[in-house]
Amino acid sequence: MESLVLQRVEGSGGGDGDDDDEEEENEEEEEDADDEDDDDDDDDDDDDDDDDDDDDEDDDDDDDDEEEEEEEEDDGDDYGDDDDDDDDDDDDDDDDDDDDDDDGDGITHQENRQEEKKKKKKKKKKKKKKKKKKKKKKKKKKKKKKKKKKKKKKKKKKKKKKKKKKKKILCEKVEEKEEEKEEEEEEEEEEEEEEEEEEEEEEKRSCL
Structure with a gap:
């Protein structure tokens, strides 16, 4: 009985020994796992740091690019201003040239x-x-034309007047002539009457 108990105790002790070994192994594995986790964490941290550094560098590069672009724009504006100034100067020069250039005969524009x-x-x-x-x-x-017309009209009027006068004179003459004729006829009639009277008287005398 005692031997069986002892065996059991030993067996159980042996069992405990195995369990302890297993526990130790498990602990070692856990430690290794923790070490691996720590390594992974370190790697992650290193990767994160590297990424952050890369991002920072990229940001720095972007900032540098932006600064360079701004500088180029400023330079472009300066160049634009310079070009405008040059154009103004060219216009002034052209005006001066227009005034100063000559046609070859010494006469300026x-x-x-x-x-x-x-x-x-x-x-x-x-x-x-x-x-x-x-x-x-x-x-x-x-x-002149008006004056000529007036003169012509006056002349025509005068002529008409003259003609009228002439006609009048003529008429008067005709009338006078007619009157003379009438007078002559009257005289003739008177003479005839006288003659008749004389003849009558002679006849009367002869009858006596």
Whole structure:
């Protein structure tokens, strides 16, 4: 009995020994697992740090790119301003060139323009003078025509008057002539009457 108990106790002790070994192994495995987890965590941390560093570098690169772009834009604006200034200077130069350039005969464009303006003014004045002269001539011609017409009318009136007078005279003459004729006829009649009377008297005397 005692031997059986001892065996059991030993067996149980042996069993405990195995359990302890298993427990130790389990603990070691757990430790290894914890170490692996720590390594993984370290790796993750390293990866995160590296990623963060890369992101920071990318952000820095982006910031640098943005700064470079801004600088380029500023340079572009400066260039634009410079170009505008250059254009203004070119315009001024062109104006100066227009004034200073000549046609090969020593006359500048400015002088040429003035001369052209002068010629234009002279031409306009001449045209105005010609128009005025033409108008005056037309007026004179009209006046002359009117005067001529009036004179003609007067002449015609005079002629008519003269004709009328002549006719009157003629009529008077005819009338006078007629009167004379009538007088002559009357005289003849009187003479005839006298003759008849004389004849009658002679007949009377002869009857006595």
